[in-house]
Amino acid sequence: xxxxxxxxxxxxxxxxxxxxxxxxxxxxxxxxxxxxxxxxxxxxxxxxxxxxxxxxxxxxxxxxxxxxxxxxxxxxxxxxxxxxxxxxxxxxxxxxxxxxxxxxxxxxxxxxxxxxxxxxxxxxxxxxxxxxxxxxxxxxxxxxxxxxxxxxxxxxxxxxxxxxxxxxxxxxxxxxxxxxxxxxxxxxxxxxxxxxxxxxxxxxxxxxxxxxxxxxxxxxxxxxxxxxxxxxxxxxxxxxxxxxxxxxxxxxxxxxxxxx
Amino acid sequence: xxxxxxxxxxxxxxxxxxxxxxxxxxxxxxxxxxxxxxxxxxxxxxxxxxxxxxxxxxxxxxxxxxxxxxxxxxxxxxxxxxxxxxxxxxxxxxxxxxxxxxxxxxxxxxxxxxxxxxxxxxxxxxxxxxxxxxxxxxxxxxxxxxxxxxxxxxxxxxxxxxxxxxxxxxxxxxxxxxxxxxxxxxxxxxxxxxxxxxxxxxxxxxxxxxxxxxxxxxxxxxxxxxxxxxxxxxxxxxxxxxxxxxxxxxxxxxxxxxxxxxxxxxxxxxxxxxxxxxxxxxxxxxxxxxxxxxxxxxxxxxxxxxxxxxxxxxxxxxxxxxxxxxxxxxxxxxxxxxxxxxxxxxxxxxxxxxxxxxxxxxxxxxxxxxxxxxxxxxxxxxx
Numbered sequence: 001x002x003x004x005x006x007x008x009x010x011x012x013x014x015x016x017x018x019x020x021x022x023x024x025x026x027x028x029x030x031x032x033x034x035x036x037x038x039x040x041x042x043x044x045x046x047x048x049x050x051x052x053x054x055x056x057x058x059x060x061x062x063x064x065x066x067x068x069x070x071x072x073x074x075x076x077x078x079x080x081x082x083x084x085x086x087x088x089x090x091x092x093x094x095x096x097x098x099x100x101x102x103x104x105x106x107x108x109x110x111x112x113x114x115x116x117x118x119x120x121x122x123x124x125x126x127x128x129x130x131x132x133x134x135x136x137x138x139x140x141x142x143x144x145x146x147x148x149x150x151x152x153x154x155x156x157x158x159x160x161x162x163x164x165x166x167x168x169x170x171x172x173x174x175x176x177x178x179x180x181x182x183x184x185x186x187x188x189x190x191x192x193x194x195x196x197x198x199x200x201x202x203x204x205x206x207x208x209x210x211x212x213x214x215x216x217x218x219x220x221x222x223x224x225x226x227x228x229x230x231x232x233x234x235x236x237x238x239x240x241x242x243x244x245x246x247x248x249x250x251x252x253x254x255x256x257x258x259x260x
Numbered sequence: 261x262x263x264x265x266x267x268x269x270x271x272x273x274x275x276x277x278x279x280x281x282x283x284x285x286x287x288x289x290x291x292x293x294x295x296x297x298x299x300x301x302x303x304x305x306x307x308x309x310x311x312x313x314x315x316x317x318x319x320x321x322x323x324x325x326x327x328x329x330x331x332x333x334x335x336x337x338x339x340x341x342x343x344x345x346x347x348x349x350x351x352x353x354x355x356x357x358x359x360x361x362x363x364x365x366x367x368x369x370x371x372x373x374x375x376x377x378x379x380x381x382x383x384x385x386x387x388x389x390x391x392x393x394x395x396x397x398x399x400x401x402x403x404x405x406x407x408x409x410x411x412x413x414x415x416x417x418x419x420x421x422x423x424x425x426x427x428x429x430x431x432x433x434x435x436x437x438x439x440x441x442x443x444x445x446x447x448x449x450x451x452x453x454x455x456x457x458x459x460x461x462x463x464x465x466x467x468x469x470x471x472x473x474x475x476x477x478x479x480x481x482x483x484x485x486x487x488x489x490x491x492x493x494x495x496x497x498x499x500x501x502x503x504x505x506x507x508x509x510x511x512x513x514x515x516x517x518x519x520x521x522x523x524x525x526x527x528x529x530x531x532x533x534x535x536x537x538x539x540x541x542x543x544x545x546x547x548x549x550x551x552x553x554x555x556x557x558x559x560x561x562x563x564x565x566x567x568x569x570x571x572x573x574x575x576x577x578x579x580x581x582x583x584x585x586x587x588x589x590x591x592x593x594x595x596x597x598x599x600x601x602x603x604x605x606x607x608x609x610x611x612x613x614x615x616x617x618x619x620x621x622x623x624x625x626x627x628x629x630x631x632x633x634x635x636x637x638x639x640x641x642x643x
Contacts, residue, residue: 191312194271
């Protein structure tokens with residue numbers, strides 16, 4: 001089975017800040033990590049390969065330093081990695097990103113299954129997975145929480161819903177996005193790390209994937225970020241103690257200043 | 261301190277650290293409380309190739325050095341030396357085959373140990389034989405194409421969990437130490453069984469049982485090395501494994517220092533964090549200094565052993581004594597720094613102190629280690 005896993009390098013959410021000037025994420029000095037949902041997508045791909053045979057190709061669109069997450073993916077069991085990187089991709093929204101990834105995947109050759117994380121923890125849109133499937137003209141299913149069975153012909157899986165889950169069966173090609181419940185990502189292996197160190201990461205430019213310049217990067221992105229702002233901090237909270245009469249009394253005292 | 265690790269050694273540290281932080285530390289209290297063998301964690305470690313580290317490349321291993329193993333065990337020890345002991349005991353169990361085994365035995369057993377699909381255990385200690393290996397009463401009598409084993413081993417780490425056991429038995433009792441031989445016994449061999457799990461003060465995640473041999477028949481080619489060389493194999497095995505025990509002590513002491521120092525910064529008394537008080541600072545300073553000395557000695561001993569594999573007894577014993585005595589002291593002081601909180605089972609400090617004690621006892625008590633060092637000195641000053 002030929003499996004493609006899409007991976008995004010994101011700033012570590014524990015350290016994220018906004019640049020007040022540009023209203024964009026201040027990435028400098030913030031450690032980059034593999035998007036946590038994508039770690040689960042990778043684990044799903046690698047364990048499927050171990051069960052059914054085949055190979056896992058990881059693909060990422062990003063700046064040259066995104067190579068680090070692709071090497072990490074190889075250390076965790078991916079067979080090869082493609083970095084889709086070109087200055088002209090900068091500023092892409094989810095529309096342009098899904099176009100770019102679709103072009104890259106089309107140029108990379110045949111595939112049976114594409115696995116993406118449900119969403120990235122920086123943009124949080126959850127649009128690129130479905131967008132990519134639409135561009136490629138293949139069916140997709142989002143929020144997959146379990147792969148029940150898989151063979152060369154069909155795959156049966158559970159889709160997380162608000163009130164339980166759906167059990168779906170599909171043939172290939174197919175794109176799925178996964179939630180964290182699907183698995184526990186593995187620790188990289190020693191051999192994997194050594195392989196990752198030596199692995200050649202193929203870089204694909206806009207020209208390599210024959211991308212239409214009008215469809216990529218900022219020109220290809222209809223989304224305009226008008227304003228990004230941190231939400232106002234919530235007001236101070238107080239927890240009242242004592243029996244109910246005492247608490248009511250305290251509450252009345254607190255409300256008095258606001259009475260007209 | 262920078263110990264100038266190679267890129268590959270840093271990879272080992274990174275993997276062991278991730279397993280320790282993400283898998284071992286969140287589970288250690290429960291494993292300790294339930295005396296539960298950490299099978300899932302060991303499987304994760306197998307997947308990460310950690311069991312392959314000491315096995316030669318020709319048998320599917322990584323061909324790692326003594327220092328490589330020390331680095332892995334140190335990280336595991338920071339999380340839980342119970343889990344670290346279960347892992348280390350598999351290497352200990354396979355060393356006799358690596359050191360003295362025939363090519364056939366190596367090919368039969370080493371690849372499965374390297375992948376972690378099988379665990380090993382080492383069976384030396386008996387009710388009347390531990391520090392004094394010549395007191396061994398388990399016997400192996402040759403009968404045609406088979407050896408017949410009888411006797412009972414005591415306090416064997418990974419007992420009941422391992423699939424491959426390397427066992428010391430007397431083949432010629434009247435020859436004393438020269439009458440001891442080593443054998444491979446497999447889980448499921450007729451006449452071989454394991455006793456119930458012992459209830460221990462610490463390292464409760466590791467399994468400790470008796471091994472019972474009642475007319476246990478094994479093929480004659482399960483003899484490790486030549487007949488009568490068992491005692492030499494045992495000594496070489498323990499010389500090789502002791503720096504790993506030192507490393508567990510270094511890691512454990514690091515875990516205890518991290519906890520005590522973090523606590524001392526948060527805990528306020530008399531209006532300020534207790535780390536501001538000289539009495540506490542001096543305890544932490546001694547803990548940190550002795551820990552660094554233990555780490556440096558352990559790494560230096562491991563590097564010496566890697567460079568001079570025929571001259572390992574003294575340095576191997578030195579690092580074991582010093583690092584494990586340090587672990588006992590640092591964990592005890594960590595409980596002291598944390599006061600009442602340190603004594604409560606709700607926090608990991610008391611577990612660390614309970615765990616530390618075994619390091620001074622197993623794989624040769626620290627008193628026996630001092631004998632080894634003393635005897636080596638006696639030889640050196642004869643020249």
